Amino acid sequence: MSLLTVIYALLFYAATALLAGGLAYKIWVYARTPQPLKIPTTPAPTTRLGVAVRMVKEVTVFESLFKSNKWIWLFGWVFHLCLLVELLWHLRYFTEPVWFFVPLLHWFIVFTGFGMLAGLAGLWARRFLVDRVRYISGPSDHLMLALLVGIAASGLTMKYLVHTDVVALKAFFLGLLYFSWQPLPADPVLLAHLALVSILMMVFPVSKLLHAPGVFFSPTRNQVDNPRERRWTAGWSAEIDNSKIGRPG
Amino acid sequence: MANFETPALREYPVIPLVQEGTMAHSRPFVAKPDIQASVGFPGELVENWEQKAVVKLGELVSQSRALQVFLDSCVKCGACTDKCHYYLGTSDPKNMPVARQDLLRSVYRRYYTFAGKYFPKLVGARDMTKDVLDEWYTYFHQCSQCRRCSVFCPYGIDTAEISMAARDVMDHVGMGQKYSNEIIGKLHKIGNNLGLPEPALRDTLEGLEEDVKDATGVDVKFPVDMKGAEVLLITPSADFFAEPHIDGLIGYAKVFHAAGISWTLSSYASEAANFSMFIGSHDNLHKVAVRIRQAALDLGVKRIVVGECGHAWRVAYSFWNTLIGPFDFLDQNYPVPQHICEFTYDLIQRGALTLDKTANDDKVVTFHDSCNVARASRMGNMPGGQFVIPREIIKACVNNFYDMPADTIGESTFCCGGGGGLLTDDLVELRVKGALPRMQALQQVVDEHGVNYLAAICAICKSQFTKVLPYYKHPMDMIGSVHGLVSNAIVLNAKQ
Numbered sequence: 228m229s230l231l232t233v234i235y236a237l238l239f240y241a242a243t244a245l246l247a248g249g250l251a252y253k254i255w256v257y258a259r260t261p262q263p264l265k266i267p268t269t270p271a272p273t274t275r276l277g278v279a280v281r282m283v284k285e286v287t288v289f290e291s292l293f294k295s296n297k298w299i300w301l302f303g304w305v306f307h308l309c310l311l312v313e314l315l316w317h318l319r320y321f322t323e324p325v326w327f328f329v330p331l332l333h334w335f336i337v338f339t340g341f342g343m344l345a346g347l348a349g350l351w352a353r354r355f356l357v358d359r360v361r362y363i364s365g366p367s368d369h370l371m372l373a374l375l376v377g378i379a380a381s382g383l384t385m386k387y388l389v390h391t392d393v394v395a396l397k398a399f400f401l402g403l404l405y406f407s408w409q410p411l412p413a414d415p416v417l418l419a420h421l422a423l424v425s426i427l428m429m430v431f432p433v434s435k436l437l438h439a440p441g442v443f444f445s446p447t448r449n450q451v452d453n454p455r456e457r458r459w460t461a462g463w464s465a466e467i468d469n470s471k472i473g474r475p476g
Numbered sequence: 477m478a479n480f481e482t483p484a485l486r487e488y489p490v491i492p493l494v495q496e497g498t499m500a501h502s503r504p505f506v507a508k509p510d511i512q513a514s515v516g517f518p519g520e521l522v523e524n525w526e527q528k529a530v531v532k533l534g535e536l537v538s539q540s541r542a543l544q545v546f547l548d549s550c551v552k553c554g555a556c557t558d559k560c561h562y563y564l565g566t567s568d569p570k571n572m573p574v575a576r577q578d579l580l581r582s583v584y585r586r587y588y589t590f591a592g593k594y595f596p597k598l599v600g601a602r603d604m605t606k607d608v609l610d611e612w613y614t615y616f617h618q619c620s621q622c623r624r625c626s627v628f629c630p631y632g633i634d635t636a637e638i639s640m641a642a643r644d645v646m647d648h649v650g651m652g653q654k655y656s657n658e659i660i661g662k663l664h665k666i667g668n669n670l671g672l673p674e675p676a677l678r679d680t681l682e683g684l685e686e687d688v689k690d691a692t693g694v695d696v697k698f699p700v701d702m703k704g705a706e707v708l709l710i711t712p713s714a715d716f717f718a719e720p721h722i723d724g725l726i727g728y729a730k731v732f733h734a735a736g737i738s739w740t741l742s743s744y745a746s747e748a749a750n751f752s753m754f755i756g757s758h759d760n761l762h763k764v765a766v767r768i769r770q771a772a773l774d775l776g777v778k779r780i781v782v783g784e785c786g787h788a789w790r791v792a793y794s795f796w797n798t799l800i801g802p803f804d805f806l807d808q809n810y811p812v813p814q815h816i817c818e819f820t821y822d823l824i825q826r827g828a829l830t831l832d833k834t835a836n837d838d839k840v841v842t843f844h845d846s847c848n849v850a851r852a853s854r855m856g857n858m859p860g861g862q863f864v865i866p867r868e869i870i871k872a873c874v875n876n877f878y879d880m881p882a883d884t885i886g887e888s889t890f891c892c893g894g895g896g897g898l899l900t901d902d903l904v905e906l907r908v909k910g911a912l913p914r915m916q917a918l919q920q921v922v923d924e925h926g927v928n929y930l931a932a933i934c935a936i937c938k939s940q941f942t943k944v945l946p947y948y949k950h951p952m953d954m955i956g957s958v959h960g961l962v963s964n965a966i967v968l969n970a971k972q
């Protein structure tokens with residue numbers, strides 16, 4: 228077993244633990260924190276089902292963003308869609324037999340790497356070209372884009388320029404899953420790709436990537452608009468006791 | 477007029493280029509100790525305020541899922557950057573919603589997140605310093621809490637929530653805003669924002685009865701503290717004597733009269749407004765609202781109807797049931813509370829009112845959707861009823877109605893520029909500049925359709941427009957109440 232394999236094996240265990248633990252903690256915090264008042268941005272659905280539909284539209288077609296700005300929507304949506312397909316495609320390194328739908332994606336996978344890059348390039352360009360977005364962009368915003376571009380670019384490099392031994396790579400990851408470590412191919416591009424991915428996993432729970440779980444907990448989007456029909460209380464508002472107030476006598 | 481330039485209206489609305497610091501000088505008067513005391517806050521900057529502010533901030537975040545999620549989730553996409561009327565009117569980048577949030581987020585990050593504790597430079601985290609506090613005071617008083625940004629943010633991040641939290645933190649360390657806090661203090665003492673005591677209220681209402689009698693020959697009553705009335709009307713106190721608000725109040729009274737429904741005002745709860753929302757203070761929010769529960773029980777009414785006011789309707793519609801419910805002692809056949817527009821619309825639908833549109837033929841009308849009604853509440857039983865119902869009332873009362881451009885009304889409505897506790901003379905420059913997008917849209921219907929009447933259902937909007945319309949070369953009496961139109965059109969005693 229090479230030192231490299233050991234380092235990467237440990238790196239991925241650590242990254243996975245931080246990602247899972249960090250996200251679980253954050254989700255627990257969001258779920259535990261009460262929302263004392265009703266604050267849906269209206270017009271809002273008046274039923275739970277309606278809220279579910281609103282939420283699905285929000286996370287699949289980015290409805291609010293579409294209303295807001297067509298360029299950001301286009302770049303952002305293309306990026307996220309391609310990322311999603313890529314993530315699913317990568318399942319083939321972790322599943323044996325490969326899940327049935329994964330091979331179906333090979334039609335898309337031709338575009339998705341480039342799609343990610345194009346989307347990221349558009350978003351990054353806005354950070355330089357649009358003065359308002361330039362103003363609000365901090366170092367971490369640029370670094371995050373650099374990280375994602377690095378991941379996409381290294382992935383594309385392996386796909387089209389310097390192929391890596393995918394059979395050995397799969398053995399490595401399955402080995403991680405079943406705790407029987409297998410050697411990792413020592414290709415520099417692959418090592419870079421994996422290192423960047425593990426960094427992404429580790430920063431996820433302490434960065435703005437928290438928008439992913441956050442959107443589901445956003446009260447302006449997930450609350451039902453029915454404050455008159457049903458009395459809402461939570462947190463400090465649940466401690467209100469009006470029973471002594473104003474009763475005659 | 478003051479020493480600033482009214483922004484020029486253009487042929488098409490444009491998004492201005494960033495110009496740093498254009499509004500850095502704009503800040504409202506700070507509350508004096510006696511005012512602070514009247515709302516339960518320290519009178520001046522407390523010892524150790526930096527630490528106390530940070531602790532308070534942490535406390536607020538731990539009590540609000542909204543803050544927790546909003547402070548973590550912003551990706552700096554920039555979608556909100558051109559959505560705030562204060563940015564559009566001032567070009568000051570700190571008036572872009574995300575930048576305004578960042579003023580507070582930077583401090584939150586520094587003390588409460590891993591990245592901010594260990595890599596402050598990377599994520600723009602800042603220590604709580606006097607400069608930061610001053611910046612908060614400046615720019616969190618340039619947000620009217622209109623929620624336009626939250627419509628357009630992919631995660632629904634509502635800068636209004638963050639402004640409220642920031643103001644609450646500032647109040648807790650002794651740096652309150654004079655305008656809002658003075659008004660809340662008056663309400664605690666007397667029962668309305670104006671500090672209008674009961675005898676004065678009665679006088680005013682008697683005067684109104686005489687005026688209406690003179691004008692119409694009909695005995696329309698304006699009852700106060702009438703036990704056993706069917707409806708308790710809770711309306712902003714501006715309706716009692718400010719123009720054009722008062723025409724709205726006359727309109728409500730005529731509607732009640734025509735419908736034959738007994739109603740009353742309360743001298744104890746003579747105010748719909750609840751400025752405590754603007755300063756994010758739960759205690760004050762509850763304390764102000766609870767007077768209304770008390771009054772409803774004391775007077776033994778069956779229904780509560782709320783007059784034309786934006787943020788007041790938000791508090792009533794969205795918060796009352798939580799704050800001062802349950803309303804099991806009221807008639808469950810009607811929504812509790814009910815908006816005066818819902819009330820009037822219902823009567824129109826049932827054919828219970830006779831309306832003569834020609835009485836308003838001198839007017840070409842457009843309607844300003846007040847933000848708090850548009851984006852923080854509802855009317856009727858379907859989403860978006862808050863846009864339909866007031867327009868239907870207007871259309872039932874006038875022959876000439878034209879909407880402003882679609883991206884400036886409905887859920888995308890632009891704030892009047894004076895909401896959220898900013899309706900004070902020490903912020904006139906901000907108010908005039910913040911009104912720019914609304915004035916731009918108004919100009920368009922003035923040019924295209926000859927609009928000469930801007931109808932609104934918010935006391936703050938009405939006062940704000942009265943002030944800023946002249947800056948944009950419109951007569952100040954162009955603004956009016958929706959129920960002012962009803963008042964003109966309604967034919968009293970027509971059915972007898």
Ligand code: SF4
Binds near residue numbers: 549554555557574632
């Ligand atoms: S739209 Fe929302 S996520 Fe985007 S910059 Fe504004 S607040 Fe942040």
Ligand code: SF4
Binds near residue numbers: 560576619
């Ligand atoms: S709530 Fe309104 S005023 Fe405040 S930042 Fe958002 S758009 Fe601007």
Ligand code: SF4
Binds near residue numbers: 621787847894895896
């Ligand atoms: S005053 Fe009127 S337009 Fe302005 S924030 Fe309130 S409701 Fe909105």
